[in-house]
Amino acid sequence: MKQMLLAAFSALCFNLPAQITVTSMTFPAVGDTLRYARTFNPPNINFLTPPGGNQFWDFSGLNSDETFEVAYSPANEGQSSGSFPGAETAVIGTTGESYYNITAAKFELLGYAGSDPANFGVQVLAKFAPPLIERRSPMNFFDINQQVADLSLPFSIEDLPDSLLGNIPGIQFVDSIRVRINYQRLEAVDGWGTLNIPGGQYPVLREKRTEYTTTALDVHSFLGWIPVPGGSGGLLDFLGTDTTVVYRFLSNTEKEEIAIVTANSELNGAESVRYKNNGTTPVFHINAPGSASIQAYPNPATEWVRFDCSNLPPDDYTLKIFSIIGKEIWKNNYTMSGNKSIRLDLNDFKKGTYFYSLEDRRGNIIGTKRLVVVKP
Numbered sequence: 001m002k003q004m005l006l007a008a009f010s011a012l013c014f015n016l017p018a019q020i021t022v023t024s025m026t027f028p029a030v031g032d033t034l035r036y037a038r039t040f041n042p043p044n045i046n047f048l049t050p051p052g053g054n055q056f057w058d059f060s061g062l063n064s065d066e067t068f069e070v071a072y073s074p075a076n077e078g079q080s081s082g083s084f085p086g087a088e089t090a091v092i093g094t095t096g097e098s099y100y101n102i103t104a105a106k107f108e109l110l111g112y113a114g115s116d117p118a119n120f121g122v123q124v125l126a127k128f129a130p131p132l133i134e135r136r137s138p139m140n141f142f143d144i145n146q147q148v149a150d151l152s153l154p155f156s157i158e159d160l161p162d163s164l165l166g167n168i169p170g171i172q173f174v175d176s177i178r179v180r181i182n183y184q185r186l187e188a189v190d191g192w193g194t195l196n197i198p199g200g201q202y203p204v205l206r207e208k209r210t211e212y213t214t215t216a217l218d219v220h221s222f223l224g225w226i227p228v229p230g231g232s233g234g235l236l237d238f239l240g241t242d243t244t245v246v247y248r249f250l251s252n253t254e255k256e257e258i259a260i261v262t263a264n265s266e267l268n269g270a271e272s273v274r275y276k277n278n279g280t281t282p283v284f285h286i287n288a289p290g291s292a293s294i295q296a297y298p299n300p301a302t303e304w305v306r307f308d309c310s311n312l313p314p315d316d317y318t319l320k321i322f323s324i325i326g327k328e329i330w331k332n333n334y335t336m337s338g339n340k341s342i343r344l345d346l347n348d349f350k351k352g353t354y355f356y357s358l359e360d361r362r363g364n365i366i367g368t369k370r371l372v373v374v375k376p
Helices: 002-015 234-238
Strands: 033-040 052-058 066-071 089-092 096-102 106-115 123-136 144-156 176-197 200-221 224-227 240-250 259-263 270-276 293-297 304-322 328-345 352-360 365-373
Touching: 052 200, 066 089, 123 176, 293 352, 293 365, 304 365
Parallel strands: 052 176
Antiparallel strands: 033 066, 033 270, 089 096, 096 106, 106 123, 123 144, 144 176, 176 200, 200 224, 200 240, 240 259, 259 270, 293 304, 304 328, 304 352, 352 365
């Protein structure tokens, strides 16, 4: 009897999925090209399950809004490699270069050089102090890590447009400014199990990463560096603390993160999902229900854009605009039916690429498309 029970227990255990350990073998290295797809404003996916093991997450119904590649080159091929002497590899893009260091325990971001990410139209050289750890090894269930990093970005007044400086007190006496950014991360590996994505199924660990980003501003004059209090308008709109929560699903075999889900501000759904591209095809336009649709004109847009909605069933609708990283930056509600045009002034939008989405009261997506904003 004991032998029968032992045999049954052993069979049960051997059929359970195993808890994995993620090691440095999955760190990106020189010569790697990682392939990803991304979905903005995705349908409901079950990423917000309670902490625990032997879970199953199903993202197989995702349709990609865009696909892209991340290529890791030798650091010395970058134009700014001399500013990052410890870097082993770099991601060299058309607008900037990101530099990384790789050890047996850490894959860490040293900094960035190139066009500023906020599209102010200036060049920056940004170094994290200390480097920002993007991946760790080994990674196991129940791991908890904290890290703090800072960036300091000095600018000459002549380098910035007047529209960013007008509301800064005493700006007529200022010769330069300094943007200080503090990053605080709390990372907890709170789950393990199996994840389905389009074209594949993987054993994974789930890591919840909560990041607090605090932006402060100093001005320099004959009095030295002086902190600027909060306010509104221009650069002052960027001051304060933002909180971002992402869930990262990593395997012990693939160099791509299997999925990275950015939670919405209410922490009850997803703003975007980036996932390993197993050959999915970008879908830039999703029509539902029926022949309802939305189209932006002009696109690219400069001062204004008009959203033309067609064949809408009578309902309440929400029009949303997202940044390229999936952060919601504008939305408004409308009661519409049939054909309707919505005009939006773009004075408060920076130049760059955005996504817009229209959904009905039940959350059905009428359309998700790309919007490009250009400035003179």
